[in-house]
Amino acid sequence: MSNRPLAAAGRLVPLLRAGLIAGIVIAAVAYPVVALTGLGAKATAHAVDQKTRVLKTALPAETSYVYGPDGKTVLTMFYEEYRQYTKLSDMSPNIQQAIIAAEDSRFYQHHGVDPKGVARAFVSNARSGGSQGASTLTMQYVRMALRDSATTPKEVQEATQQTSLRKVKEMRMALDLEKEISKEEIMERYLNSAYFGHRAYGIYAASEIFFSKTPKDLTPVEAATLAGLVKSPSEYDPADSDQKEATGRRNYVLDRMSQLGYLSPDSAAAAKSEPIRLKLTTPPHDCAAVAEKYNSWGFACDYLKNWWSAQPAFGANRLERMDNLRRGGYRIVLSIDPKIQEAAEKNVGTKEATGSPFANGIVVSEPGTGRVKAMAVNRTYSLDLADNPQSSNPEAGPNVKANYPNTVAPLLGGGDLAGYQAGSTFKMFPMLAALDAGMTLSTSFNAPYRYRSEVYDGWAPSNASGAMSGQQTMWSGFGKSVNTYFVWLEEKVGADRAVRLAEQLGLRWRTDVDRDHASPDKAKKWGAFTLGVSDATPLEMANAYAAIAADGRYCEAIPVQAIMNRDGTPATYATAGGLHREVAKPRCRQVVSADAARAATDAARCPTGDTPARGSCGGWSTADSVRGTVGRPVAGKTGTTDSTRSAWFVGYTPELAAASFISDPDNPFNAVGDGQSQIPIKAVSETLRDGLKGTPTRQFTPPSDAIVG
DSSP states (O other): OOSHHHHHHHHHHHHHHHHHHHHHHHHHHHOTTOOSTTHHHHHHHHHHHHHHHHHTOOOOOBOEEEEOTTSOSEEEEEOSSBOOOOOGGGSOHHHHHHHHHHHOTTTTTSSSSOHHHHHHHHHHHHHHSOOOOOOOHHHHHHHHHHHHHOOSHHHHHHHHOOOHHHHHHHHHHHHHHHHHSOHHHHHHHHHHHOBOSTTBBSHHHHHHHHHSSOGGGOOHHHHHHHHHHTTOTTTTOTTSSOOHHHHHHHHHHHHHHHHTTSSOHHHHHHHHTSOOOOOOOOOOOSGGGSOGGGGGGHHHHHHHHHHHTTOGGGOSSHHHHHHHHHHBOOEEEEOOOHHHHHHHHHHHTTTTSTTOSSEEEEEEEOTTTOBEEEEEESSEEOSOOTTOOBOSOTTSOTTOBOSOSEEOSOTTSSSSOOOEEOGGGGGHHHHHHHHHTTOOTTOOEEEOSBOOBTTTTTBOOBOSSGGGOEEEOHHHHHHHTOHHHHHHHHHHHOHHHHHHHHHHTTOOOOSHHHHHHHSTTTGGGOGGGGGTOSEEOHHHHHHHHHHHHTTTEEEOOBSEEEEEOTTSSBOEEEOTTSOEEETTSOOEEEOSOHHHHHHHHHHHTTTTTOOOSSSOOOSOOSOTTHHHHHOSOOEEEEEEOGGGSSEEEEEEOSSOEEEEEEEOSSOTTSOOOGGGTTHHHHHHHHHHHHHHTTSOOOOOOOOOHHHHO
């Protein structure tokens, strides 16, 4: 008897067994009471636990965009997965048809699980020993949704591991999902979640990266190319030098589109004859990718990141907040004013003066809002330090690069750098504290050349010159920067009160020495505080002086004018009282009385060569050219440190406050020298002049008779 019938029967056994298994799996998915060695019950319980999270899952990670103040100019983006969510109505039918042809031809016939596909996969796998998946688009989306909503490595593993339990769970959840949302919504979610390679997540990113166009404009050939990538983005990468695999996969998709009636045979044949024509785009990412035209804005972008990482509205800690920035799909509009920024860049030499170890930077803040209007420094914002010379700090070592011409260090503030000794610009704090405590502008003291302080244990500071000696008031003492007058004044009001006021105006102590001196038990003896021995940043100083320009109302520094969630609503945070406020709105509080601030401003007009409303400046001042340059009412204060290691000027009008410094960030002992001490004065006065050009002139409000004295 022939053995051939027996052999044929033997070959049928695996196929029959495969079909039986397929039927059991489908039954286990469809009817929870059925148990397949416990898999059905386990999968059902697990699916029930996660059903709500999947059906109501947050949208997948989406790119956050940073715009210029016009809300249209994209400066850069932040993303972990480059993706912009796109409505199905904004996608070409070609891509919808192509993905069906490539991944799930019975998408509109099944209810989440395709029994025919499952059976076909089991039979094929039994024949070949392979692992054909039989996953429908809905099942694939469930897997992606579980992956995207995972919060632990274990959840990610459970969502992607190749196990029978995971497959059964996906089937059950796919069936549930299709009862809750439409096929169109599933298609939309799928096309926004799928990975296409080259960091392109979702069809918007894929269309832009591979073809530099929107999903709405994809041709059948382009759609087939992209749809073919989902199965294996690296294997079918059309950007590879050899496009053989990519072309073969694309042609398979075109053939399937023809078989399903989406393309005529002639159209499919013509499409297959075309080469793959790419127009590759690399989306910018992070601050270092800001276009060269806006390079100096990189420092504002960097400040945005540091500011964002400190906002509780975006997460419980720094890690969560930065993850939210890269995944949350925010639309962020910077507060930088292009006109003021251009003026700042020009006046600190961001293009022509980058080769100096001395950093000359400026920050401009808006009184009454705290919004940062300009940030510029004579450096190129770049991660490439290859051509930077060796650091000027002799203790840095031979392999440490200097901070010029390229750097991404937060030289202007907002980061973890301590800043620079601000010199006599700090005289504002004891003066303002004294005025707020009830002392008057006319408070007089016969200031000697050298003053020995009993309060500060015999410390004996002196003036910069003998011409500063004599009877001084707050107007003349501030205008001439008389050290001995302000040490005496600080004694009267209390150094600790001046320190606490500086803190209320936004200053922070970042070195161990400064923190020690500012501590509650030592601040009373910090006599040198008034001479500006503490480090500060231009961001802090501009914002502190802006509060004085705003009649004593301090507003936290803020780099944005708007932050929108992905749904177009403003990003908000909850206050201690339970109110919800927009994150981008100014956060202001009254720190000193309006009259005290106005009095401080009146005295601060003296250093600039301006004329105070109520008193006399005493004949000369330290920066008397400023009023003529700015061409409108202006107040401010110069500051230099011992041996002119750094030099400052902080100036303000009713509309803007600006702080500029010059110093070597690598080596604070590398003295700037007297010859360069005028640079910050020039930078501030010319930036205020240029930034306010064409705007109405506003006057300072004079102080009251009571505080004049």
